[in-house]
Amino acid sequence: MxxxxxxxxxxxxxxxxxxxxxxxxxxxxxxxxxxxxxxxxxxxxxxxxxxxxxxxxxxxxxxxxxxxxxxxxxxxxxxxxxxxxxxxxxxxxxxxxxxxxxxxxxxxxxxxxxxxxxxxxxxxxxxxxxxxxxxxxxxxxxxxxxxxxxxxxxxxxxxxxxxxxxxxxxxVGPRLADTVLRIPYRQAGFRNGIIHGNIPILDVQFGNVWTNIDAATLAQLHLQYGDEIRVRILQGQSLVFEGIMPYVTTFGAVKQGAPLAYQNSLLNLSFALNEGDFAAEHKIGSGPEWTVEIQRK
Structure with missing residues (x-):
């Protein structure tokens, strides 16, 4: 017992x-x-x-x-x-x-x-x-x-x-001022019909390009699924990519190898090639110096 x-x-x-x-x-x-x-x-x-x-x-x-x-x-x-x-x-x-x-x-x-x-x-x-x-x-x-x-x-x-x-x-230790060291980067914003943002990361497994453009910012373009957008990607001041692609819900909405814009799992705007590697194809990287501009076609 x-x-x-x-x-x-x-x-x-x-x-x-x-x-x-x-x-x-x-x-x-x-x-x-x-x-x-x-x-x-x-x-x-x-x-x-x-x-x-x-x-x-x-x-x-x-x-x-x-x-x-x-x-x-x-x-x-x-x-x-x-x-x-x-x-x-x-x-x-x-x-x-x-x-x-x-x-x-x-x-x-x-x-x-x-x-x-x-x-x-x-x-x-x-x-x-x-x-x-x-x-x-x-x-x-x-x-x-x-x-x-x-x-x-x-x-x-x-x-x-x-x-x-x-x-x-x-x-833990003494309290500091309520601030931390921050890395500057381009925050998502809308001005004169153009949305500006940052490419913070790549989908490393598939080569998709993720931006920090959230759904609320993207809504200011009043897009419908199937609409085409013009995309410009820059590293610093250098233009790396410019092209037109449809805004769709998922990869299968376009032909194999075709470009598309979609919302990723974090509901941020992203770019991809259906069954391809967008980043490798266009030599695109990520980080604070990588920026993107989108507008309606």
């Missing part, structure tokens, strides 16, 4: 402890060819073996802060409040850049260098507060002699402690 009560107590305690924890979601440019990601997960496991740990991606191109910013924006709204994201794309490791935790108005947390990675989630989810990580209190014990793996020693450790409830947000 006592054994049964001990077992029940253990189950209740374990369930309650697990319920008090939030998911930890990891992102980096480390890849998975070596042990870097596993080391970060080992640190998290050391904080709490019950902590649910997930991968966003570890295939961010090396040092590409902008793409890291976009992947956070793309993913975070689909995770519940309380989720802790650790994002480590850190070409300035060891420099004077700050290590911070952003608390958004949506109740999510982002643990990362303040190097532009927070540009889009700060805009999308709002800034509730920003704290600098106090590495005297929130650093993996025994790691003080390590200067080049803050992803393991500072970010994974702090993120895991925050997600597991070992520390509160107030215990």
């Amino acid at each position: 006592k054994t049964a009560w001990y077992f029940l107590f253990f189950i209740l305690f374990y369930t309650r402890a697990a319920a008090q924890q939030h998911a930890l979601v990891l992102q980096s440019d480390f890849g998975v060819k070596d042990g870097a990601v596993a080391a970060m997960k080992g640190v998290a496991f050391g904080v709490s073996p019950q902590l649910p740990v997930f991968d966003l991606t570890h295939e961010i191109p090396p040092f590409n802060i902008w793409e890291a910013a976009y992947r956070l924006q793309q993913t975070a709204p689909y995770w519940p409040a309380g989720t802790v994201f650790v994002s480590v794309i850190d070409p300035g490791v060891g420099s004077s850049r700050k290590s911070v935790v952003l608390q958004t108005r949506s109740g999510h947390y982002f643990v990362t260098p303040d190097n532009g990675t927070l540009t889009l989630v700060a805009e999308q989810l709002g800034i509730q507060a920003v704290r600098e990580i106090d590495e005297q209190r929130n650093r993996l014990p025994g790691s003080s002699a390590s200067y080049t793996f803050h992803g393991r020693d500072v970010y994974a450790y702090t993120g895991a402690r925050l997600a597991a409830g070992v520390i509160s947000f107030d215990s």
